[in-house]
Structure formats: structure tokens, C-alpha cells
Amino acid sequence: MLGAGELERRIVRTVEILARLRPGPLFCGMRNNLASVLRYLAAFRSGRPVALLDPDLSPGILAELAGRFRPAALLGFTHAADGSAPARRDTPEPHPDLAVLLATSGSTGNPKLVRLSRQAVLANAAAIATALSITPDEVGPTSLPLHYSYGLSVLNSHLAAGATVMLTEAGLLERSFWAHLDAHRCTSLAAVPYQYEMLRRLRYDRSEHPAIATLTQAGGRLAPEVVTEFAAKADRFFVMYGQTEATARIAVLPPDRLADKLGSVGRAVPGGRLEIDDGEVVYHGPNVMMGYAETAADLARGDDLGGVLRTGDLGHVDAEGFLHLTGRLKRIAKIFGVRVNLDDVERLLRNTGPAAATSGDDRVTVWAEGLDAAGCAGLARRLGAELRLHWSGFDVRPIDRLPLLSTGKVDYRSLEGRG
Structure with missing residues (x-):
């Protein structure tokens, strides 16, 4: 157990370590451990912006984020070695x-x-x-x-x-x-x-x-x-x-x-x-x-x-x-406390046939044409794997045909009324 004095000493040491990195924001894979907490508190103490991210982000997502935000360093990620990121160009x-x-x-x-x-x-x-x-x-x-x-x-x-x-x-x-x-x-x-x-x-x-x-x-x-x-x-x-x-x-x-x-x-x-x-x-x-x-x-x-x-x-x-x-107001759902964009879910389903996603209590309901019970279960597991959430957060249901508005868009209100 760390008392206030020992915690303070460790924060100071971590501030000194972070000071050796290039100036700029840090990307930290934030685990529920002391090393992550010390990095966070040291960055906060030293006035350096820190992005606290899922430490198990896939290499592709992490690289895409790093490309957009050009952090000074990547620290604590499963799929990236600790150290400086590529130079930040004219940022x-x-x-x-x-x-x-x-x-x-x-x-x-x-x-x-x-x-x-x-x-x-x-x-x-x-x-x-x-x-x-x-x-x-x-x-x-x-x-x-x-x-x-x-x-x-x-x-x-x-x-x-x-x-x-x-x-x-x-x-x-x-x-x-x-x-x-x-x-x-x-x-x-x-x-x-x-x-x-x-x-x-x-x-x-x-x-x-x-x-x-x-x-x-x-x-x-x-x-x-x-x-x-x-x-x-x-x-x-x-x-x-x-x-x-x-x-x-x-x-x-x-x-x-x-x-x-x-x-x-x-x-x-x-x-x-x-x-x-x-x-x-x-x-x-x-x-x-x-x-x-x-x-x-x-x-x-x-x-x-x-x-x-x-x-x-x-x-x-x-x-x-x-x-x-x-x-x-917006098409955002929460699964197990994680916000999920329902449009992102539908984009993942484009190659499976007509499907639509609606939000329920702590889960997403997916309405899919042309699937049997086994197909629905398989699709739920696929969505869980793709979005790194437990598959039980996706309630996949078969439907003969998606209801459409006169504009040709999916009638989400009608789907939501089916419970």
C-alpha cells in the first residue's frame, strides 16, 4: 500500500522520466495498475496532455489514432513498444x-x-x-x-x-x-x-x-x-x-x-x-x-x-x-457502459445482407433479413469480436423484410415498436 508521501515521490520520479520525452501530448494505454496511474498523474502534474486509451487497441486503430494526433510517445500498449512516436510535423x-x-x-x-x-x-x-x-x-x-x-x-x-x-x-x-x-x-x-x-x-x-x-x-x-x-x-x-x-x-x-x-x-x-x-x-x-x-x-x-x-x-x-x-436524439447506444455508434454497426453488416440496428437497454438489437437462429447467433458473435465487446450485448433477430419509409430509409421507429 502506498501512502501519500511514497505516492508523491513516485509521481516526482515519473515526471522526471516523462521530461526526457519530446514535448507534446502522450498516448497512454491505461491499465488498472500502478504504472499507468503514475504516468497519468505525472503527466497531469507536469502540464502535459495525456490521452488515456484502451491498452489493447488493435494495431490498426492505434496507428490510425497516432497518425491523426501525432503523440510524442506511445506508452503501455499491448501492440506497440513504449517509446517516442514519429516526429510531429508542423503541429x-x-x-x-x-x-x-x-x-x-x-x-x-x-x-x-x-x-x-x-x-x-x-x-x-x-x-x-x-x-x-x-x-x-x-x-x-x-x-x-x-x-x-x-x-x-x-x-x-x-x-x-x-x-x-x-x-x-x-x-x-x-x-x-x-x-x-x-x-x-x-x-x-x-x-x-x-x-x-x-x-x-x-x-x-x-x-x-x-x-x-x-x-x-x-x-x-x-x-x-x-x-x-x-x-x-x-x-x-x-x-x-x-x-x-x-x-x-x-x-x-x-x-x-x-x-x-x-x-x-x-x-x-x-x-x-x-x-x-x-x-x-x-x-x-x-x-x-x-x-x-x-x-x-x-x-x-x-x-x-x-x-x-x-x-x-x-x-x-x-x-x-x-x-x-x-x-x-442521436443514434448512439451503450453496451456495458461503452458507447457504440449504431451507424458503425450497420456499416459492419453491409456484406451480410439487409440489416438495421436499434438501441435497447444496455444492448443493441440487430434486425437481419434472411438469417435463421444459427445465423443470428453467429452474427452476434462476429459483432462482439469486431467491436471488442461481449457478444451478449447484441440481440440479433431475424426479420422477413425491413420496414421502410416512403423515402426508402429504414423505419427505425417501427422496429423499435416491436420491442
Whole structure:
């Protein structure tokens, strides 16, 4: 276990190591281990922008991203040796406020990077620590990837509160995860909807892990009955709503309002404000991103949004300020907390015959013409492999003929009405 003093010494040493690299942003394969955390904290300390990415990105995707953003170095990736990247040719210096870059869509499609300022990261860490009442006595495990904004926010908020983070690369289905969790007396557990479904199948029993007092949930809608079930297994159960574009969290539902606000995602985090504009949820706060980046030149841009984020979500705010989500404006779905562009899914299906993708609760429904049950199962596994997500996140269904609008486009509303 590292105390604050030893952590500080290691950060300083890592700052010195990073200083030997060329100036410019870093690409870091962000694992749930100490080496990755030290790189992240050292880059943050030294004012060097760092992109926290899936360490197991395929060589092709990693090369495409590196070609667009021209990082000074690639560190911690499975398919790339640590070291300097090719020279950055005539690229403007990153904006001095830029601190962290996160991918918008996990490992799928052609992700843009979200540009997060130092202020945004610090503001959201403090807001989460306040909203969740995180104290220095708390111990939180890395139950989510640290390159995912929700997982990163657990690290940031605990450090901001002077609390402890248990680093583990084990998953919830591995015995070692629970052995480490119990050995270090972890007091909380953060999870996305599919992980709560896993915990149901595992018959999660609080009596077996008595130190866990707090459960938190974000990353998509969790069925109300599951919320109620797990709220009974903890002293505190927090339902939360957020987006990478807001650094992590936008709203938190306090445990004492679960019963009368079931289905809501809560009130805006401290320092933030919610409004509804023509049905769309709009968030105002210091944790809003500076904007997107698609190339290295975009890293030099300042704050494009001025603290205002149009979320793309539909909803309403009730008289007490609690947000209730009702849908999405854009064709983006979440599978196991990872955002997936439904148009990207359909592009992968072009050679399989007519098919269309719609979003459901924590999964994508694919409607495919001309397939039998075996073909549907095979297509689900193929999509899982292509997008590096578990195949169960794709519900592939046979259909005689896709419904079309008079324009010849797929009638998605009709498909969604089939359930």
C-alpha cells in the first residue's frame, strides 16, 4: 500500500522520466495498475496532455489514432513498444489548459477525442467527492477500466478526497477480485448496468463482503427493480448520470430519494445546472469539455463550449430539480457502459445482407433479413469480436423484410415498436 508521501515521490520520479520525452501530448494505454496511474498523474502534474486509451487497441486503430494526433510517445500498449512516436510535423502546441483526452466511443468506430481541461478534471473530482460524501476512510476498487470516464472518475474523486484506491486488473467474475476487495476492506463498488446483471447471477450477498457499504451505478439505464434490489444490499446506493463530455458525472440521485424518485437520475452535481431546451437535456458546469478533437491541430484549440453541454439526451426536470431521461436524439447506444455508434454497426453488416440496428437497454438489437437462429447467433458473435465487446450485448433477430419509409430509409421507429 502506498501512502501519500511514497505516492508523491513516485509521481516526482515519473515526471522526471516523462521530461526526457519530446514535448507534446502522450498516448497512454491505461491499465488498472500502478504504472499507468503514475504516468497519468505525472503527466497531469507536469502540464502535459495525456490521452488515456484502451491498452489493447488493435494495431490498426492505434496507428490510425497516432497518425491523426501525432503523440510524442506511445506508452503501455499491448501492440506497440513504449517509446517516442514519429516526429510531429508542423503541429501547433497543445492549448495550455488541455490536460486529458478520452475517446468518445470506446474501441468502436473512428473515435473523436474529448478535450478535458485541468479545471474540468479537478472540478468534477471535487463535485463527485462531495455528492457521494467520500471521506479519507473510503477504499474504492478499480472495478471499471481507467480509460473509461466513469472508472477514471472513481480514481480522481477518491484522490481528491484523500481516500484510498485499490488497483486491480481482475474482473468481477474472477475470484481474485473479491479476494483483494475483502483483503483491503473496500468500502464501495462502482458498476455499470451489465455488471449489476452479473452480480445478480453471482447472487451477490452483502454478508460475504461486509465492508462494502456504498454501491454506485452509471453508464446507462438500470432497471428500477434492479436498483431497488441492490439498494437493499447496501447502506447507500447512488444512481448517477454522466457523459465523457462532462468529464464524468452530470447528476446524482441521493440514496434517501431512491424510493420517491425511482427512475430519475438525480440532481445536477455541485457546481452544475440542468435545463431542458426543446426536449434536450442541457448541462452547465465547470466540468464540461473544451470540445472535441479529430486531429492534432484541434489540440491547440481553446474552450469551444463555454461550460455548456448539449447532451443529445431527451428528458425533463421535475419541480424539485430531478432529471428524468426519456430517450436519445442521436443514434448512439451503450453496451456495458461503452458507447457504440449504431451507424458503425450497420456499416459492419453491409456484406451480410439487409440489416438495421436499434438501441435497447444496455444492448443493441440487430434486425437481419434472411438469417435463421444459427445465423443470428453467429452474427452476434462476429459483432462482439469486431467491436471488442461481449457478444451478449447484441440481440440479433431475424426479420422477413425491413420496414421502410416512403423515402426508402429504414423505419427505425417501427422496429423499435416491436420491442
